[in-house]
Amino acid sequence: MINRLFRTKSISQILADANHPEHRLKKTLTAWDLTALGIGAIIGTGIFVLVGTAIVGDEHRPGAGPSIVLSFVLSGFTCALAALCYAEFAAMIPVAGSAYTFSYATLGEFLAWLTGWNLILEYGVACVAVAIGWSGYFNKLLKLAGVELPYWATNPPHWAGGPEGSIANFPAAIIVVLITIILVIGIKESARATGLIVMVKLSVILFFIAVGTPAVSADNWTPFMPNGFEGVRAAAAIIFFAYIGFDAVSTAAEEARNPQRDVPLGILCSLAVCTVLYISVAAVLTGLVPVSQIDIHAPVAEALSLVGYKWGAALVAIGAVAGITSVLIVMMLGQIRVFFAMSRDQLLSPGLSIVHPRFGTPHRATILTGVAVAILASLFRIGDAADMTNIGTFFAFILVCFGVMLLRYTKPDHPRPFRLPFMPLVPLLGMAACLYLMIGLPALTWTRFIAWTIIGIVVYIGYGMRHSKLAVQNGQP
Numbered sequence: 001m002i003n004r005l006f007r008t009k010s011i012s013q014i015l016a017d018a019n020h021p022e023h024r025l026k027k028t029l030t031a032w033d034l035t036a037l038g039i040g041a042i043i044g045t046g047i048f049v050l051v052g053t054a055i056v057g058d059e060h061r062p063g064a065g066p067s068i069v070l071s072f073v074l075s076g077f078t079c080a081l082a083a084l085c086y087a088e089f090a091a092m093i094p095v096a097g098s099a100y101t102f103s104y105a106t107l108g109e110f111l112a113w114l115t116g117w118n119l120i121l122e123y124g125v126a127c128v129a130v131a132i133g134w135s136g137y138f139n140k141l142l143k144l145a146g147v148e149l150p151y152w153a154t155n156p157p158h159w160a161g162g163p164e165g166s167i168a169n170f171p172a173a174i175i176v177v178l179i180t181i182i183l184v185i186g187i188k189e190s191a192r193a194t195g196l197i198v199m200v201k202l203s204v205i206l207f208f209i210a211v212g213t214p215a216v217s218a219d220n221w222t223p224f225m226p227n228g229f230e231g232v233r234a235a236a237a238i239i240f241f242a243y244i245g246f247d248a249v250s251t252a253a254e255e256a257r258n259p260q261r262d263v264p265l266g267i268l269c270s271l272a273v274c275t276v277l278y279i280s281v282a283a284v285l286t287g288l289v290p291v292s293q294i295d296i297h298a299p300v301a302e303a304l305s306l307v308g309y310k311w312g313a314a315l316v317a318i319g320a321v322a323g324i325t326s327v328l329i330v331m332m333l334g335q336i337r338v339f340f341a342m343s344r345d346q347l348l349s350p351g352l353s354i355v356h357p358r359f360g361t362p363h364r365a366t367i368l369t370g371v372a373v374a375i376l377a378s379l380f381r382i383g384d385a386a387d388m389t390n391i392g393t394f395f396a397f398i399l400v401c402f403g404v405m406l407l408r409y410t411k412p413d414h415p416r417p418f419r420l421p422f423m424p425l426v427p428l429l430g431m432a433a434c435l436y437l438m439i440g441l442p443a444l445t446w447t448r449f450i451a452w453t454i455i456g457i458v459v460y461i462g463y464g465m466r467h468s469k470l471a472v473q474n475g476q477p
Contacts, residue, residue, distance in 0.1 A: 007470050009104045009112075009345070011414065014095055029255050031262035036195040037330050038270025041245025043201055044130060044327030047281055048137065048320040050242060052299030054235035055291055060442040062227035064235030066220070066286040069279050071235035072242075076275040078437060079243040081430030082397040083271050084420050085404040087264035090250040091418040092407075094259030099247065099396040099403075101341055106403040106410070109347075113464055115399050116342045117456035121392030121449075123335035124373065126244060127176070129389060130331055131377035134324040135172040140298045141317040144310075156379050172377035179329055180370025183336065184356070184363050197326040202277075204319025207312070208300060209280050215307045216287030226291070237440040240390050242278060245330060246271045247396075254337075260417035332369055339365040346472070347464040391449045394438040401427035401434070 029037075054071060057063025064071045089102040100116035107115075139154050155166040225231060249266045256262050281300065288303045295302035301320065305313040340362040343352035356363040404420060405427040420426055465471065 007109050008106065009109075009470060011093055011105050011411075014093055014101060014105060027255055027257050029262070030257060031265050033195065034249050034256060034262050034266025035269045036198045037333075038246050038249045038266050039202070039273060040195075040198045040326035041249075041330035041334075042243060042270060042274040042327075043198075043205065043277065044133070044245075044324045047205075047242050047278055048133065048298070048300055048323060050133075050239055051282065051285065052294050052296035054239045055286060055294055055299070056296055057227070057231070057234070058296075060444070061234035061238070061440075062231040063291065064231045065223065065226040065291050067225040067232050068235055068239070068282045068286060070225075070232045071239055072275070072278045072282055074232065074236040074433075075240045075243055075437070076271070076278070078236075078240070078397075078430070078433040079246065079271060080275075081426055081433060082401060083246050083267050085397075085401045085427050085430060086247055086250050087267050087418050088404050088416060088420040089400065089407075090263040090267065091260045092414065092416055094256065094263060095254045095341070099250075099400045100338055102403050103399050104345070106407045107399060109465075109468060109470060110460065111399060113342075113347055113460045114453065114456060115396050116338055116347070117453070117459075118392040118395045119338045120335065121452055122244065122389055122396060123331055123338060124369070125376075125392070126241070126389040127328060127331045127335060127369075127373040128376045128380060129241070130324055130328045131172040131176050131373065132169060132380070134175050134321065134328060135169050135377075137298055137301070137317055137320040137324060138171050138175075140301060141314070141321055144314045144317060156381055168378035170378060173374040175325065175328065176332075176370055176374040176377055179325070179332060180366060180374075182329065183332060183366045183370075184361055185359055197322045197329075201319045201323030201326065204316055204323070205277055205281060207319075208304070208316055209284055211309060211312050212284040212288050212304065212307075215309075216284060218287070220287050220290050233437065233440045237390060237437045240393070240437060243271070243274070244389065244393055245327065246274075247334070247393075264418040332366075332373065335369050335373075336362060336365045339369065344469075346467050346469045347460070388445060388448055388452075391438060391441055391445050392452075394434045395449075397434045398431050398438075401430040 051068065053063075055063050055065060055068050086099075093101055093105060095101055100112055100119055103115040104112035135154060139149055142149060149171070151163060152166045153168070153170045155163055156169055157166055158164050227234075246267050249270065250263060285294070285300060285303055289306050293306060298317065298320070301313040301316040304310075304316060339348065339352050341353075342348045343350055343362075343365065352365040352368065353362060354364055355361065405424045407414070408423055
């Protein structure tokens with residue numbers, strides 16, 4: 001029984017499965033495509049929406065106030081440690097599946113399943129949160145144009161925390177359906193669209209920094225840490241969502257033309273660019289208006305409105321809609337590729353890994369993801385979705401940090417096109433930082449995470465353990 005739980009899949013077998021004609025994905029992505037995918041996934045809901053909640057706080061956690069810049073530094077440092085571990089793994093094992101595939105090669109099938117199960121939580125629930133954030137900025141953009149959608153069509157139902165009489169968040173569901181169609185058509189088309197959107201939202205962020213900086217008042221930065229370092233940590237735990245996305249680059253490794261070089265480059269470059277921009281935006285945002293006046297729904301655009309730049313608020317809203325759209329594309333791409341990898345290993349239904357004969361995409365996994373995300377995005381609130389995304393991500397990051405360290409000792413001679421520096425200090429610090437922020441999440445989030453994990457264990461015992469490709473090959477069904 002123990003041997004079944006911790007059976008590993010060799011790297012050579014993983015690479016061979018990736019080249020099987022029935023499951024082979026097109027290799028079309030360049031280093032620029034991967035970097036654009038990373039930036040496209042990282043800059044979006046976190047900086048345009050969740051930063052407001054992180055600054056102000058809510059009933060579950062204290063706000064960071066102006067010290068939100070320290071929260072971004074803390075989250076960025078944690079992600080940088082994990083990113084280095086991802087880069088070594090992705091260069092060694094350039095196939096779809098991200099942390100799930102890495103865990104299968106090092107930690108065994110059971111922990112790989114738990115990693116994949118929590119990546120479904122990370123990407124799937126992140127897609128829900130991002131779609132809800134997109135809907136909020138889209139509605140604000142319509143209001144600036146003099147059009148207002150009815151409240152019952154833009155909020156979750158009352159039983160899910162929405163206002164009395166609301167039915168569902170229809171704009172959130174509609175954008176998910178449209179992106180699902182794009183992802184079925186092809187990865188290169190999705191990457192090209194993401195690249196264009198990235199240029200738009202980078203321009204908008206630079207515009208916000210340029211216009212907002214002269215209007216900054218140092219008085220708004222006092223007190224700098226209204227809730228002490230506990231506020232900094234609590235904010236870092238939620239805005240960690242703002243950094244999720246660099247790992248989505250590794251899920252597209254199988255579709256890269258030169259993954260050994262381009263995937264580490266895409267991961268590290270996208271994270272570096274976004275960290276600098278995040279800290280700059282946070283400093284300007286908290287300097288523009290007092291913390292008490294920051295809007296938690298559209299903080300960046302509303303801050304410009306409050307200081308008299310209503311035309312600037314409209315431009316930021318346009319950029320936010322574009323930026324959040326690109327995040328949704330890449331997050332859904334990540335979710336689909338995790339489904340694809342787990343299905344190819346037969347831990348999930350093999351039908352999900354069938355590739356479309358014309359488009360070369362896993363169309364069944366794409367449609368399943370699109371339908372599920374559209375339904376959930378129309379029914380849930382953004383805060384609950386963000387917290388669940390973060391805790392699943394922390395868990396996956398901890399396993400990746402441990403796995404890359406373990407593989408250095410179990411396979412020391414395996415070629416490593418990118419070698420993680422300062423081994424084992426970097427992965428140990430990465431595990432400690434993730435655990436530190438993970439503890440800062442609300443108790444309700446932990447309860448939901450434990451329930452999700454238990455469900456995953458039941459599914460694995462009931463289906464995955466008996467049907468997995470390794471079980472069949474070893475005569476253990």
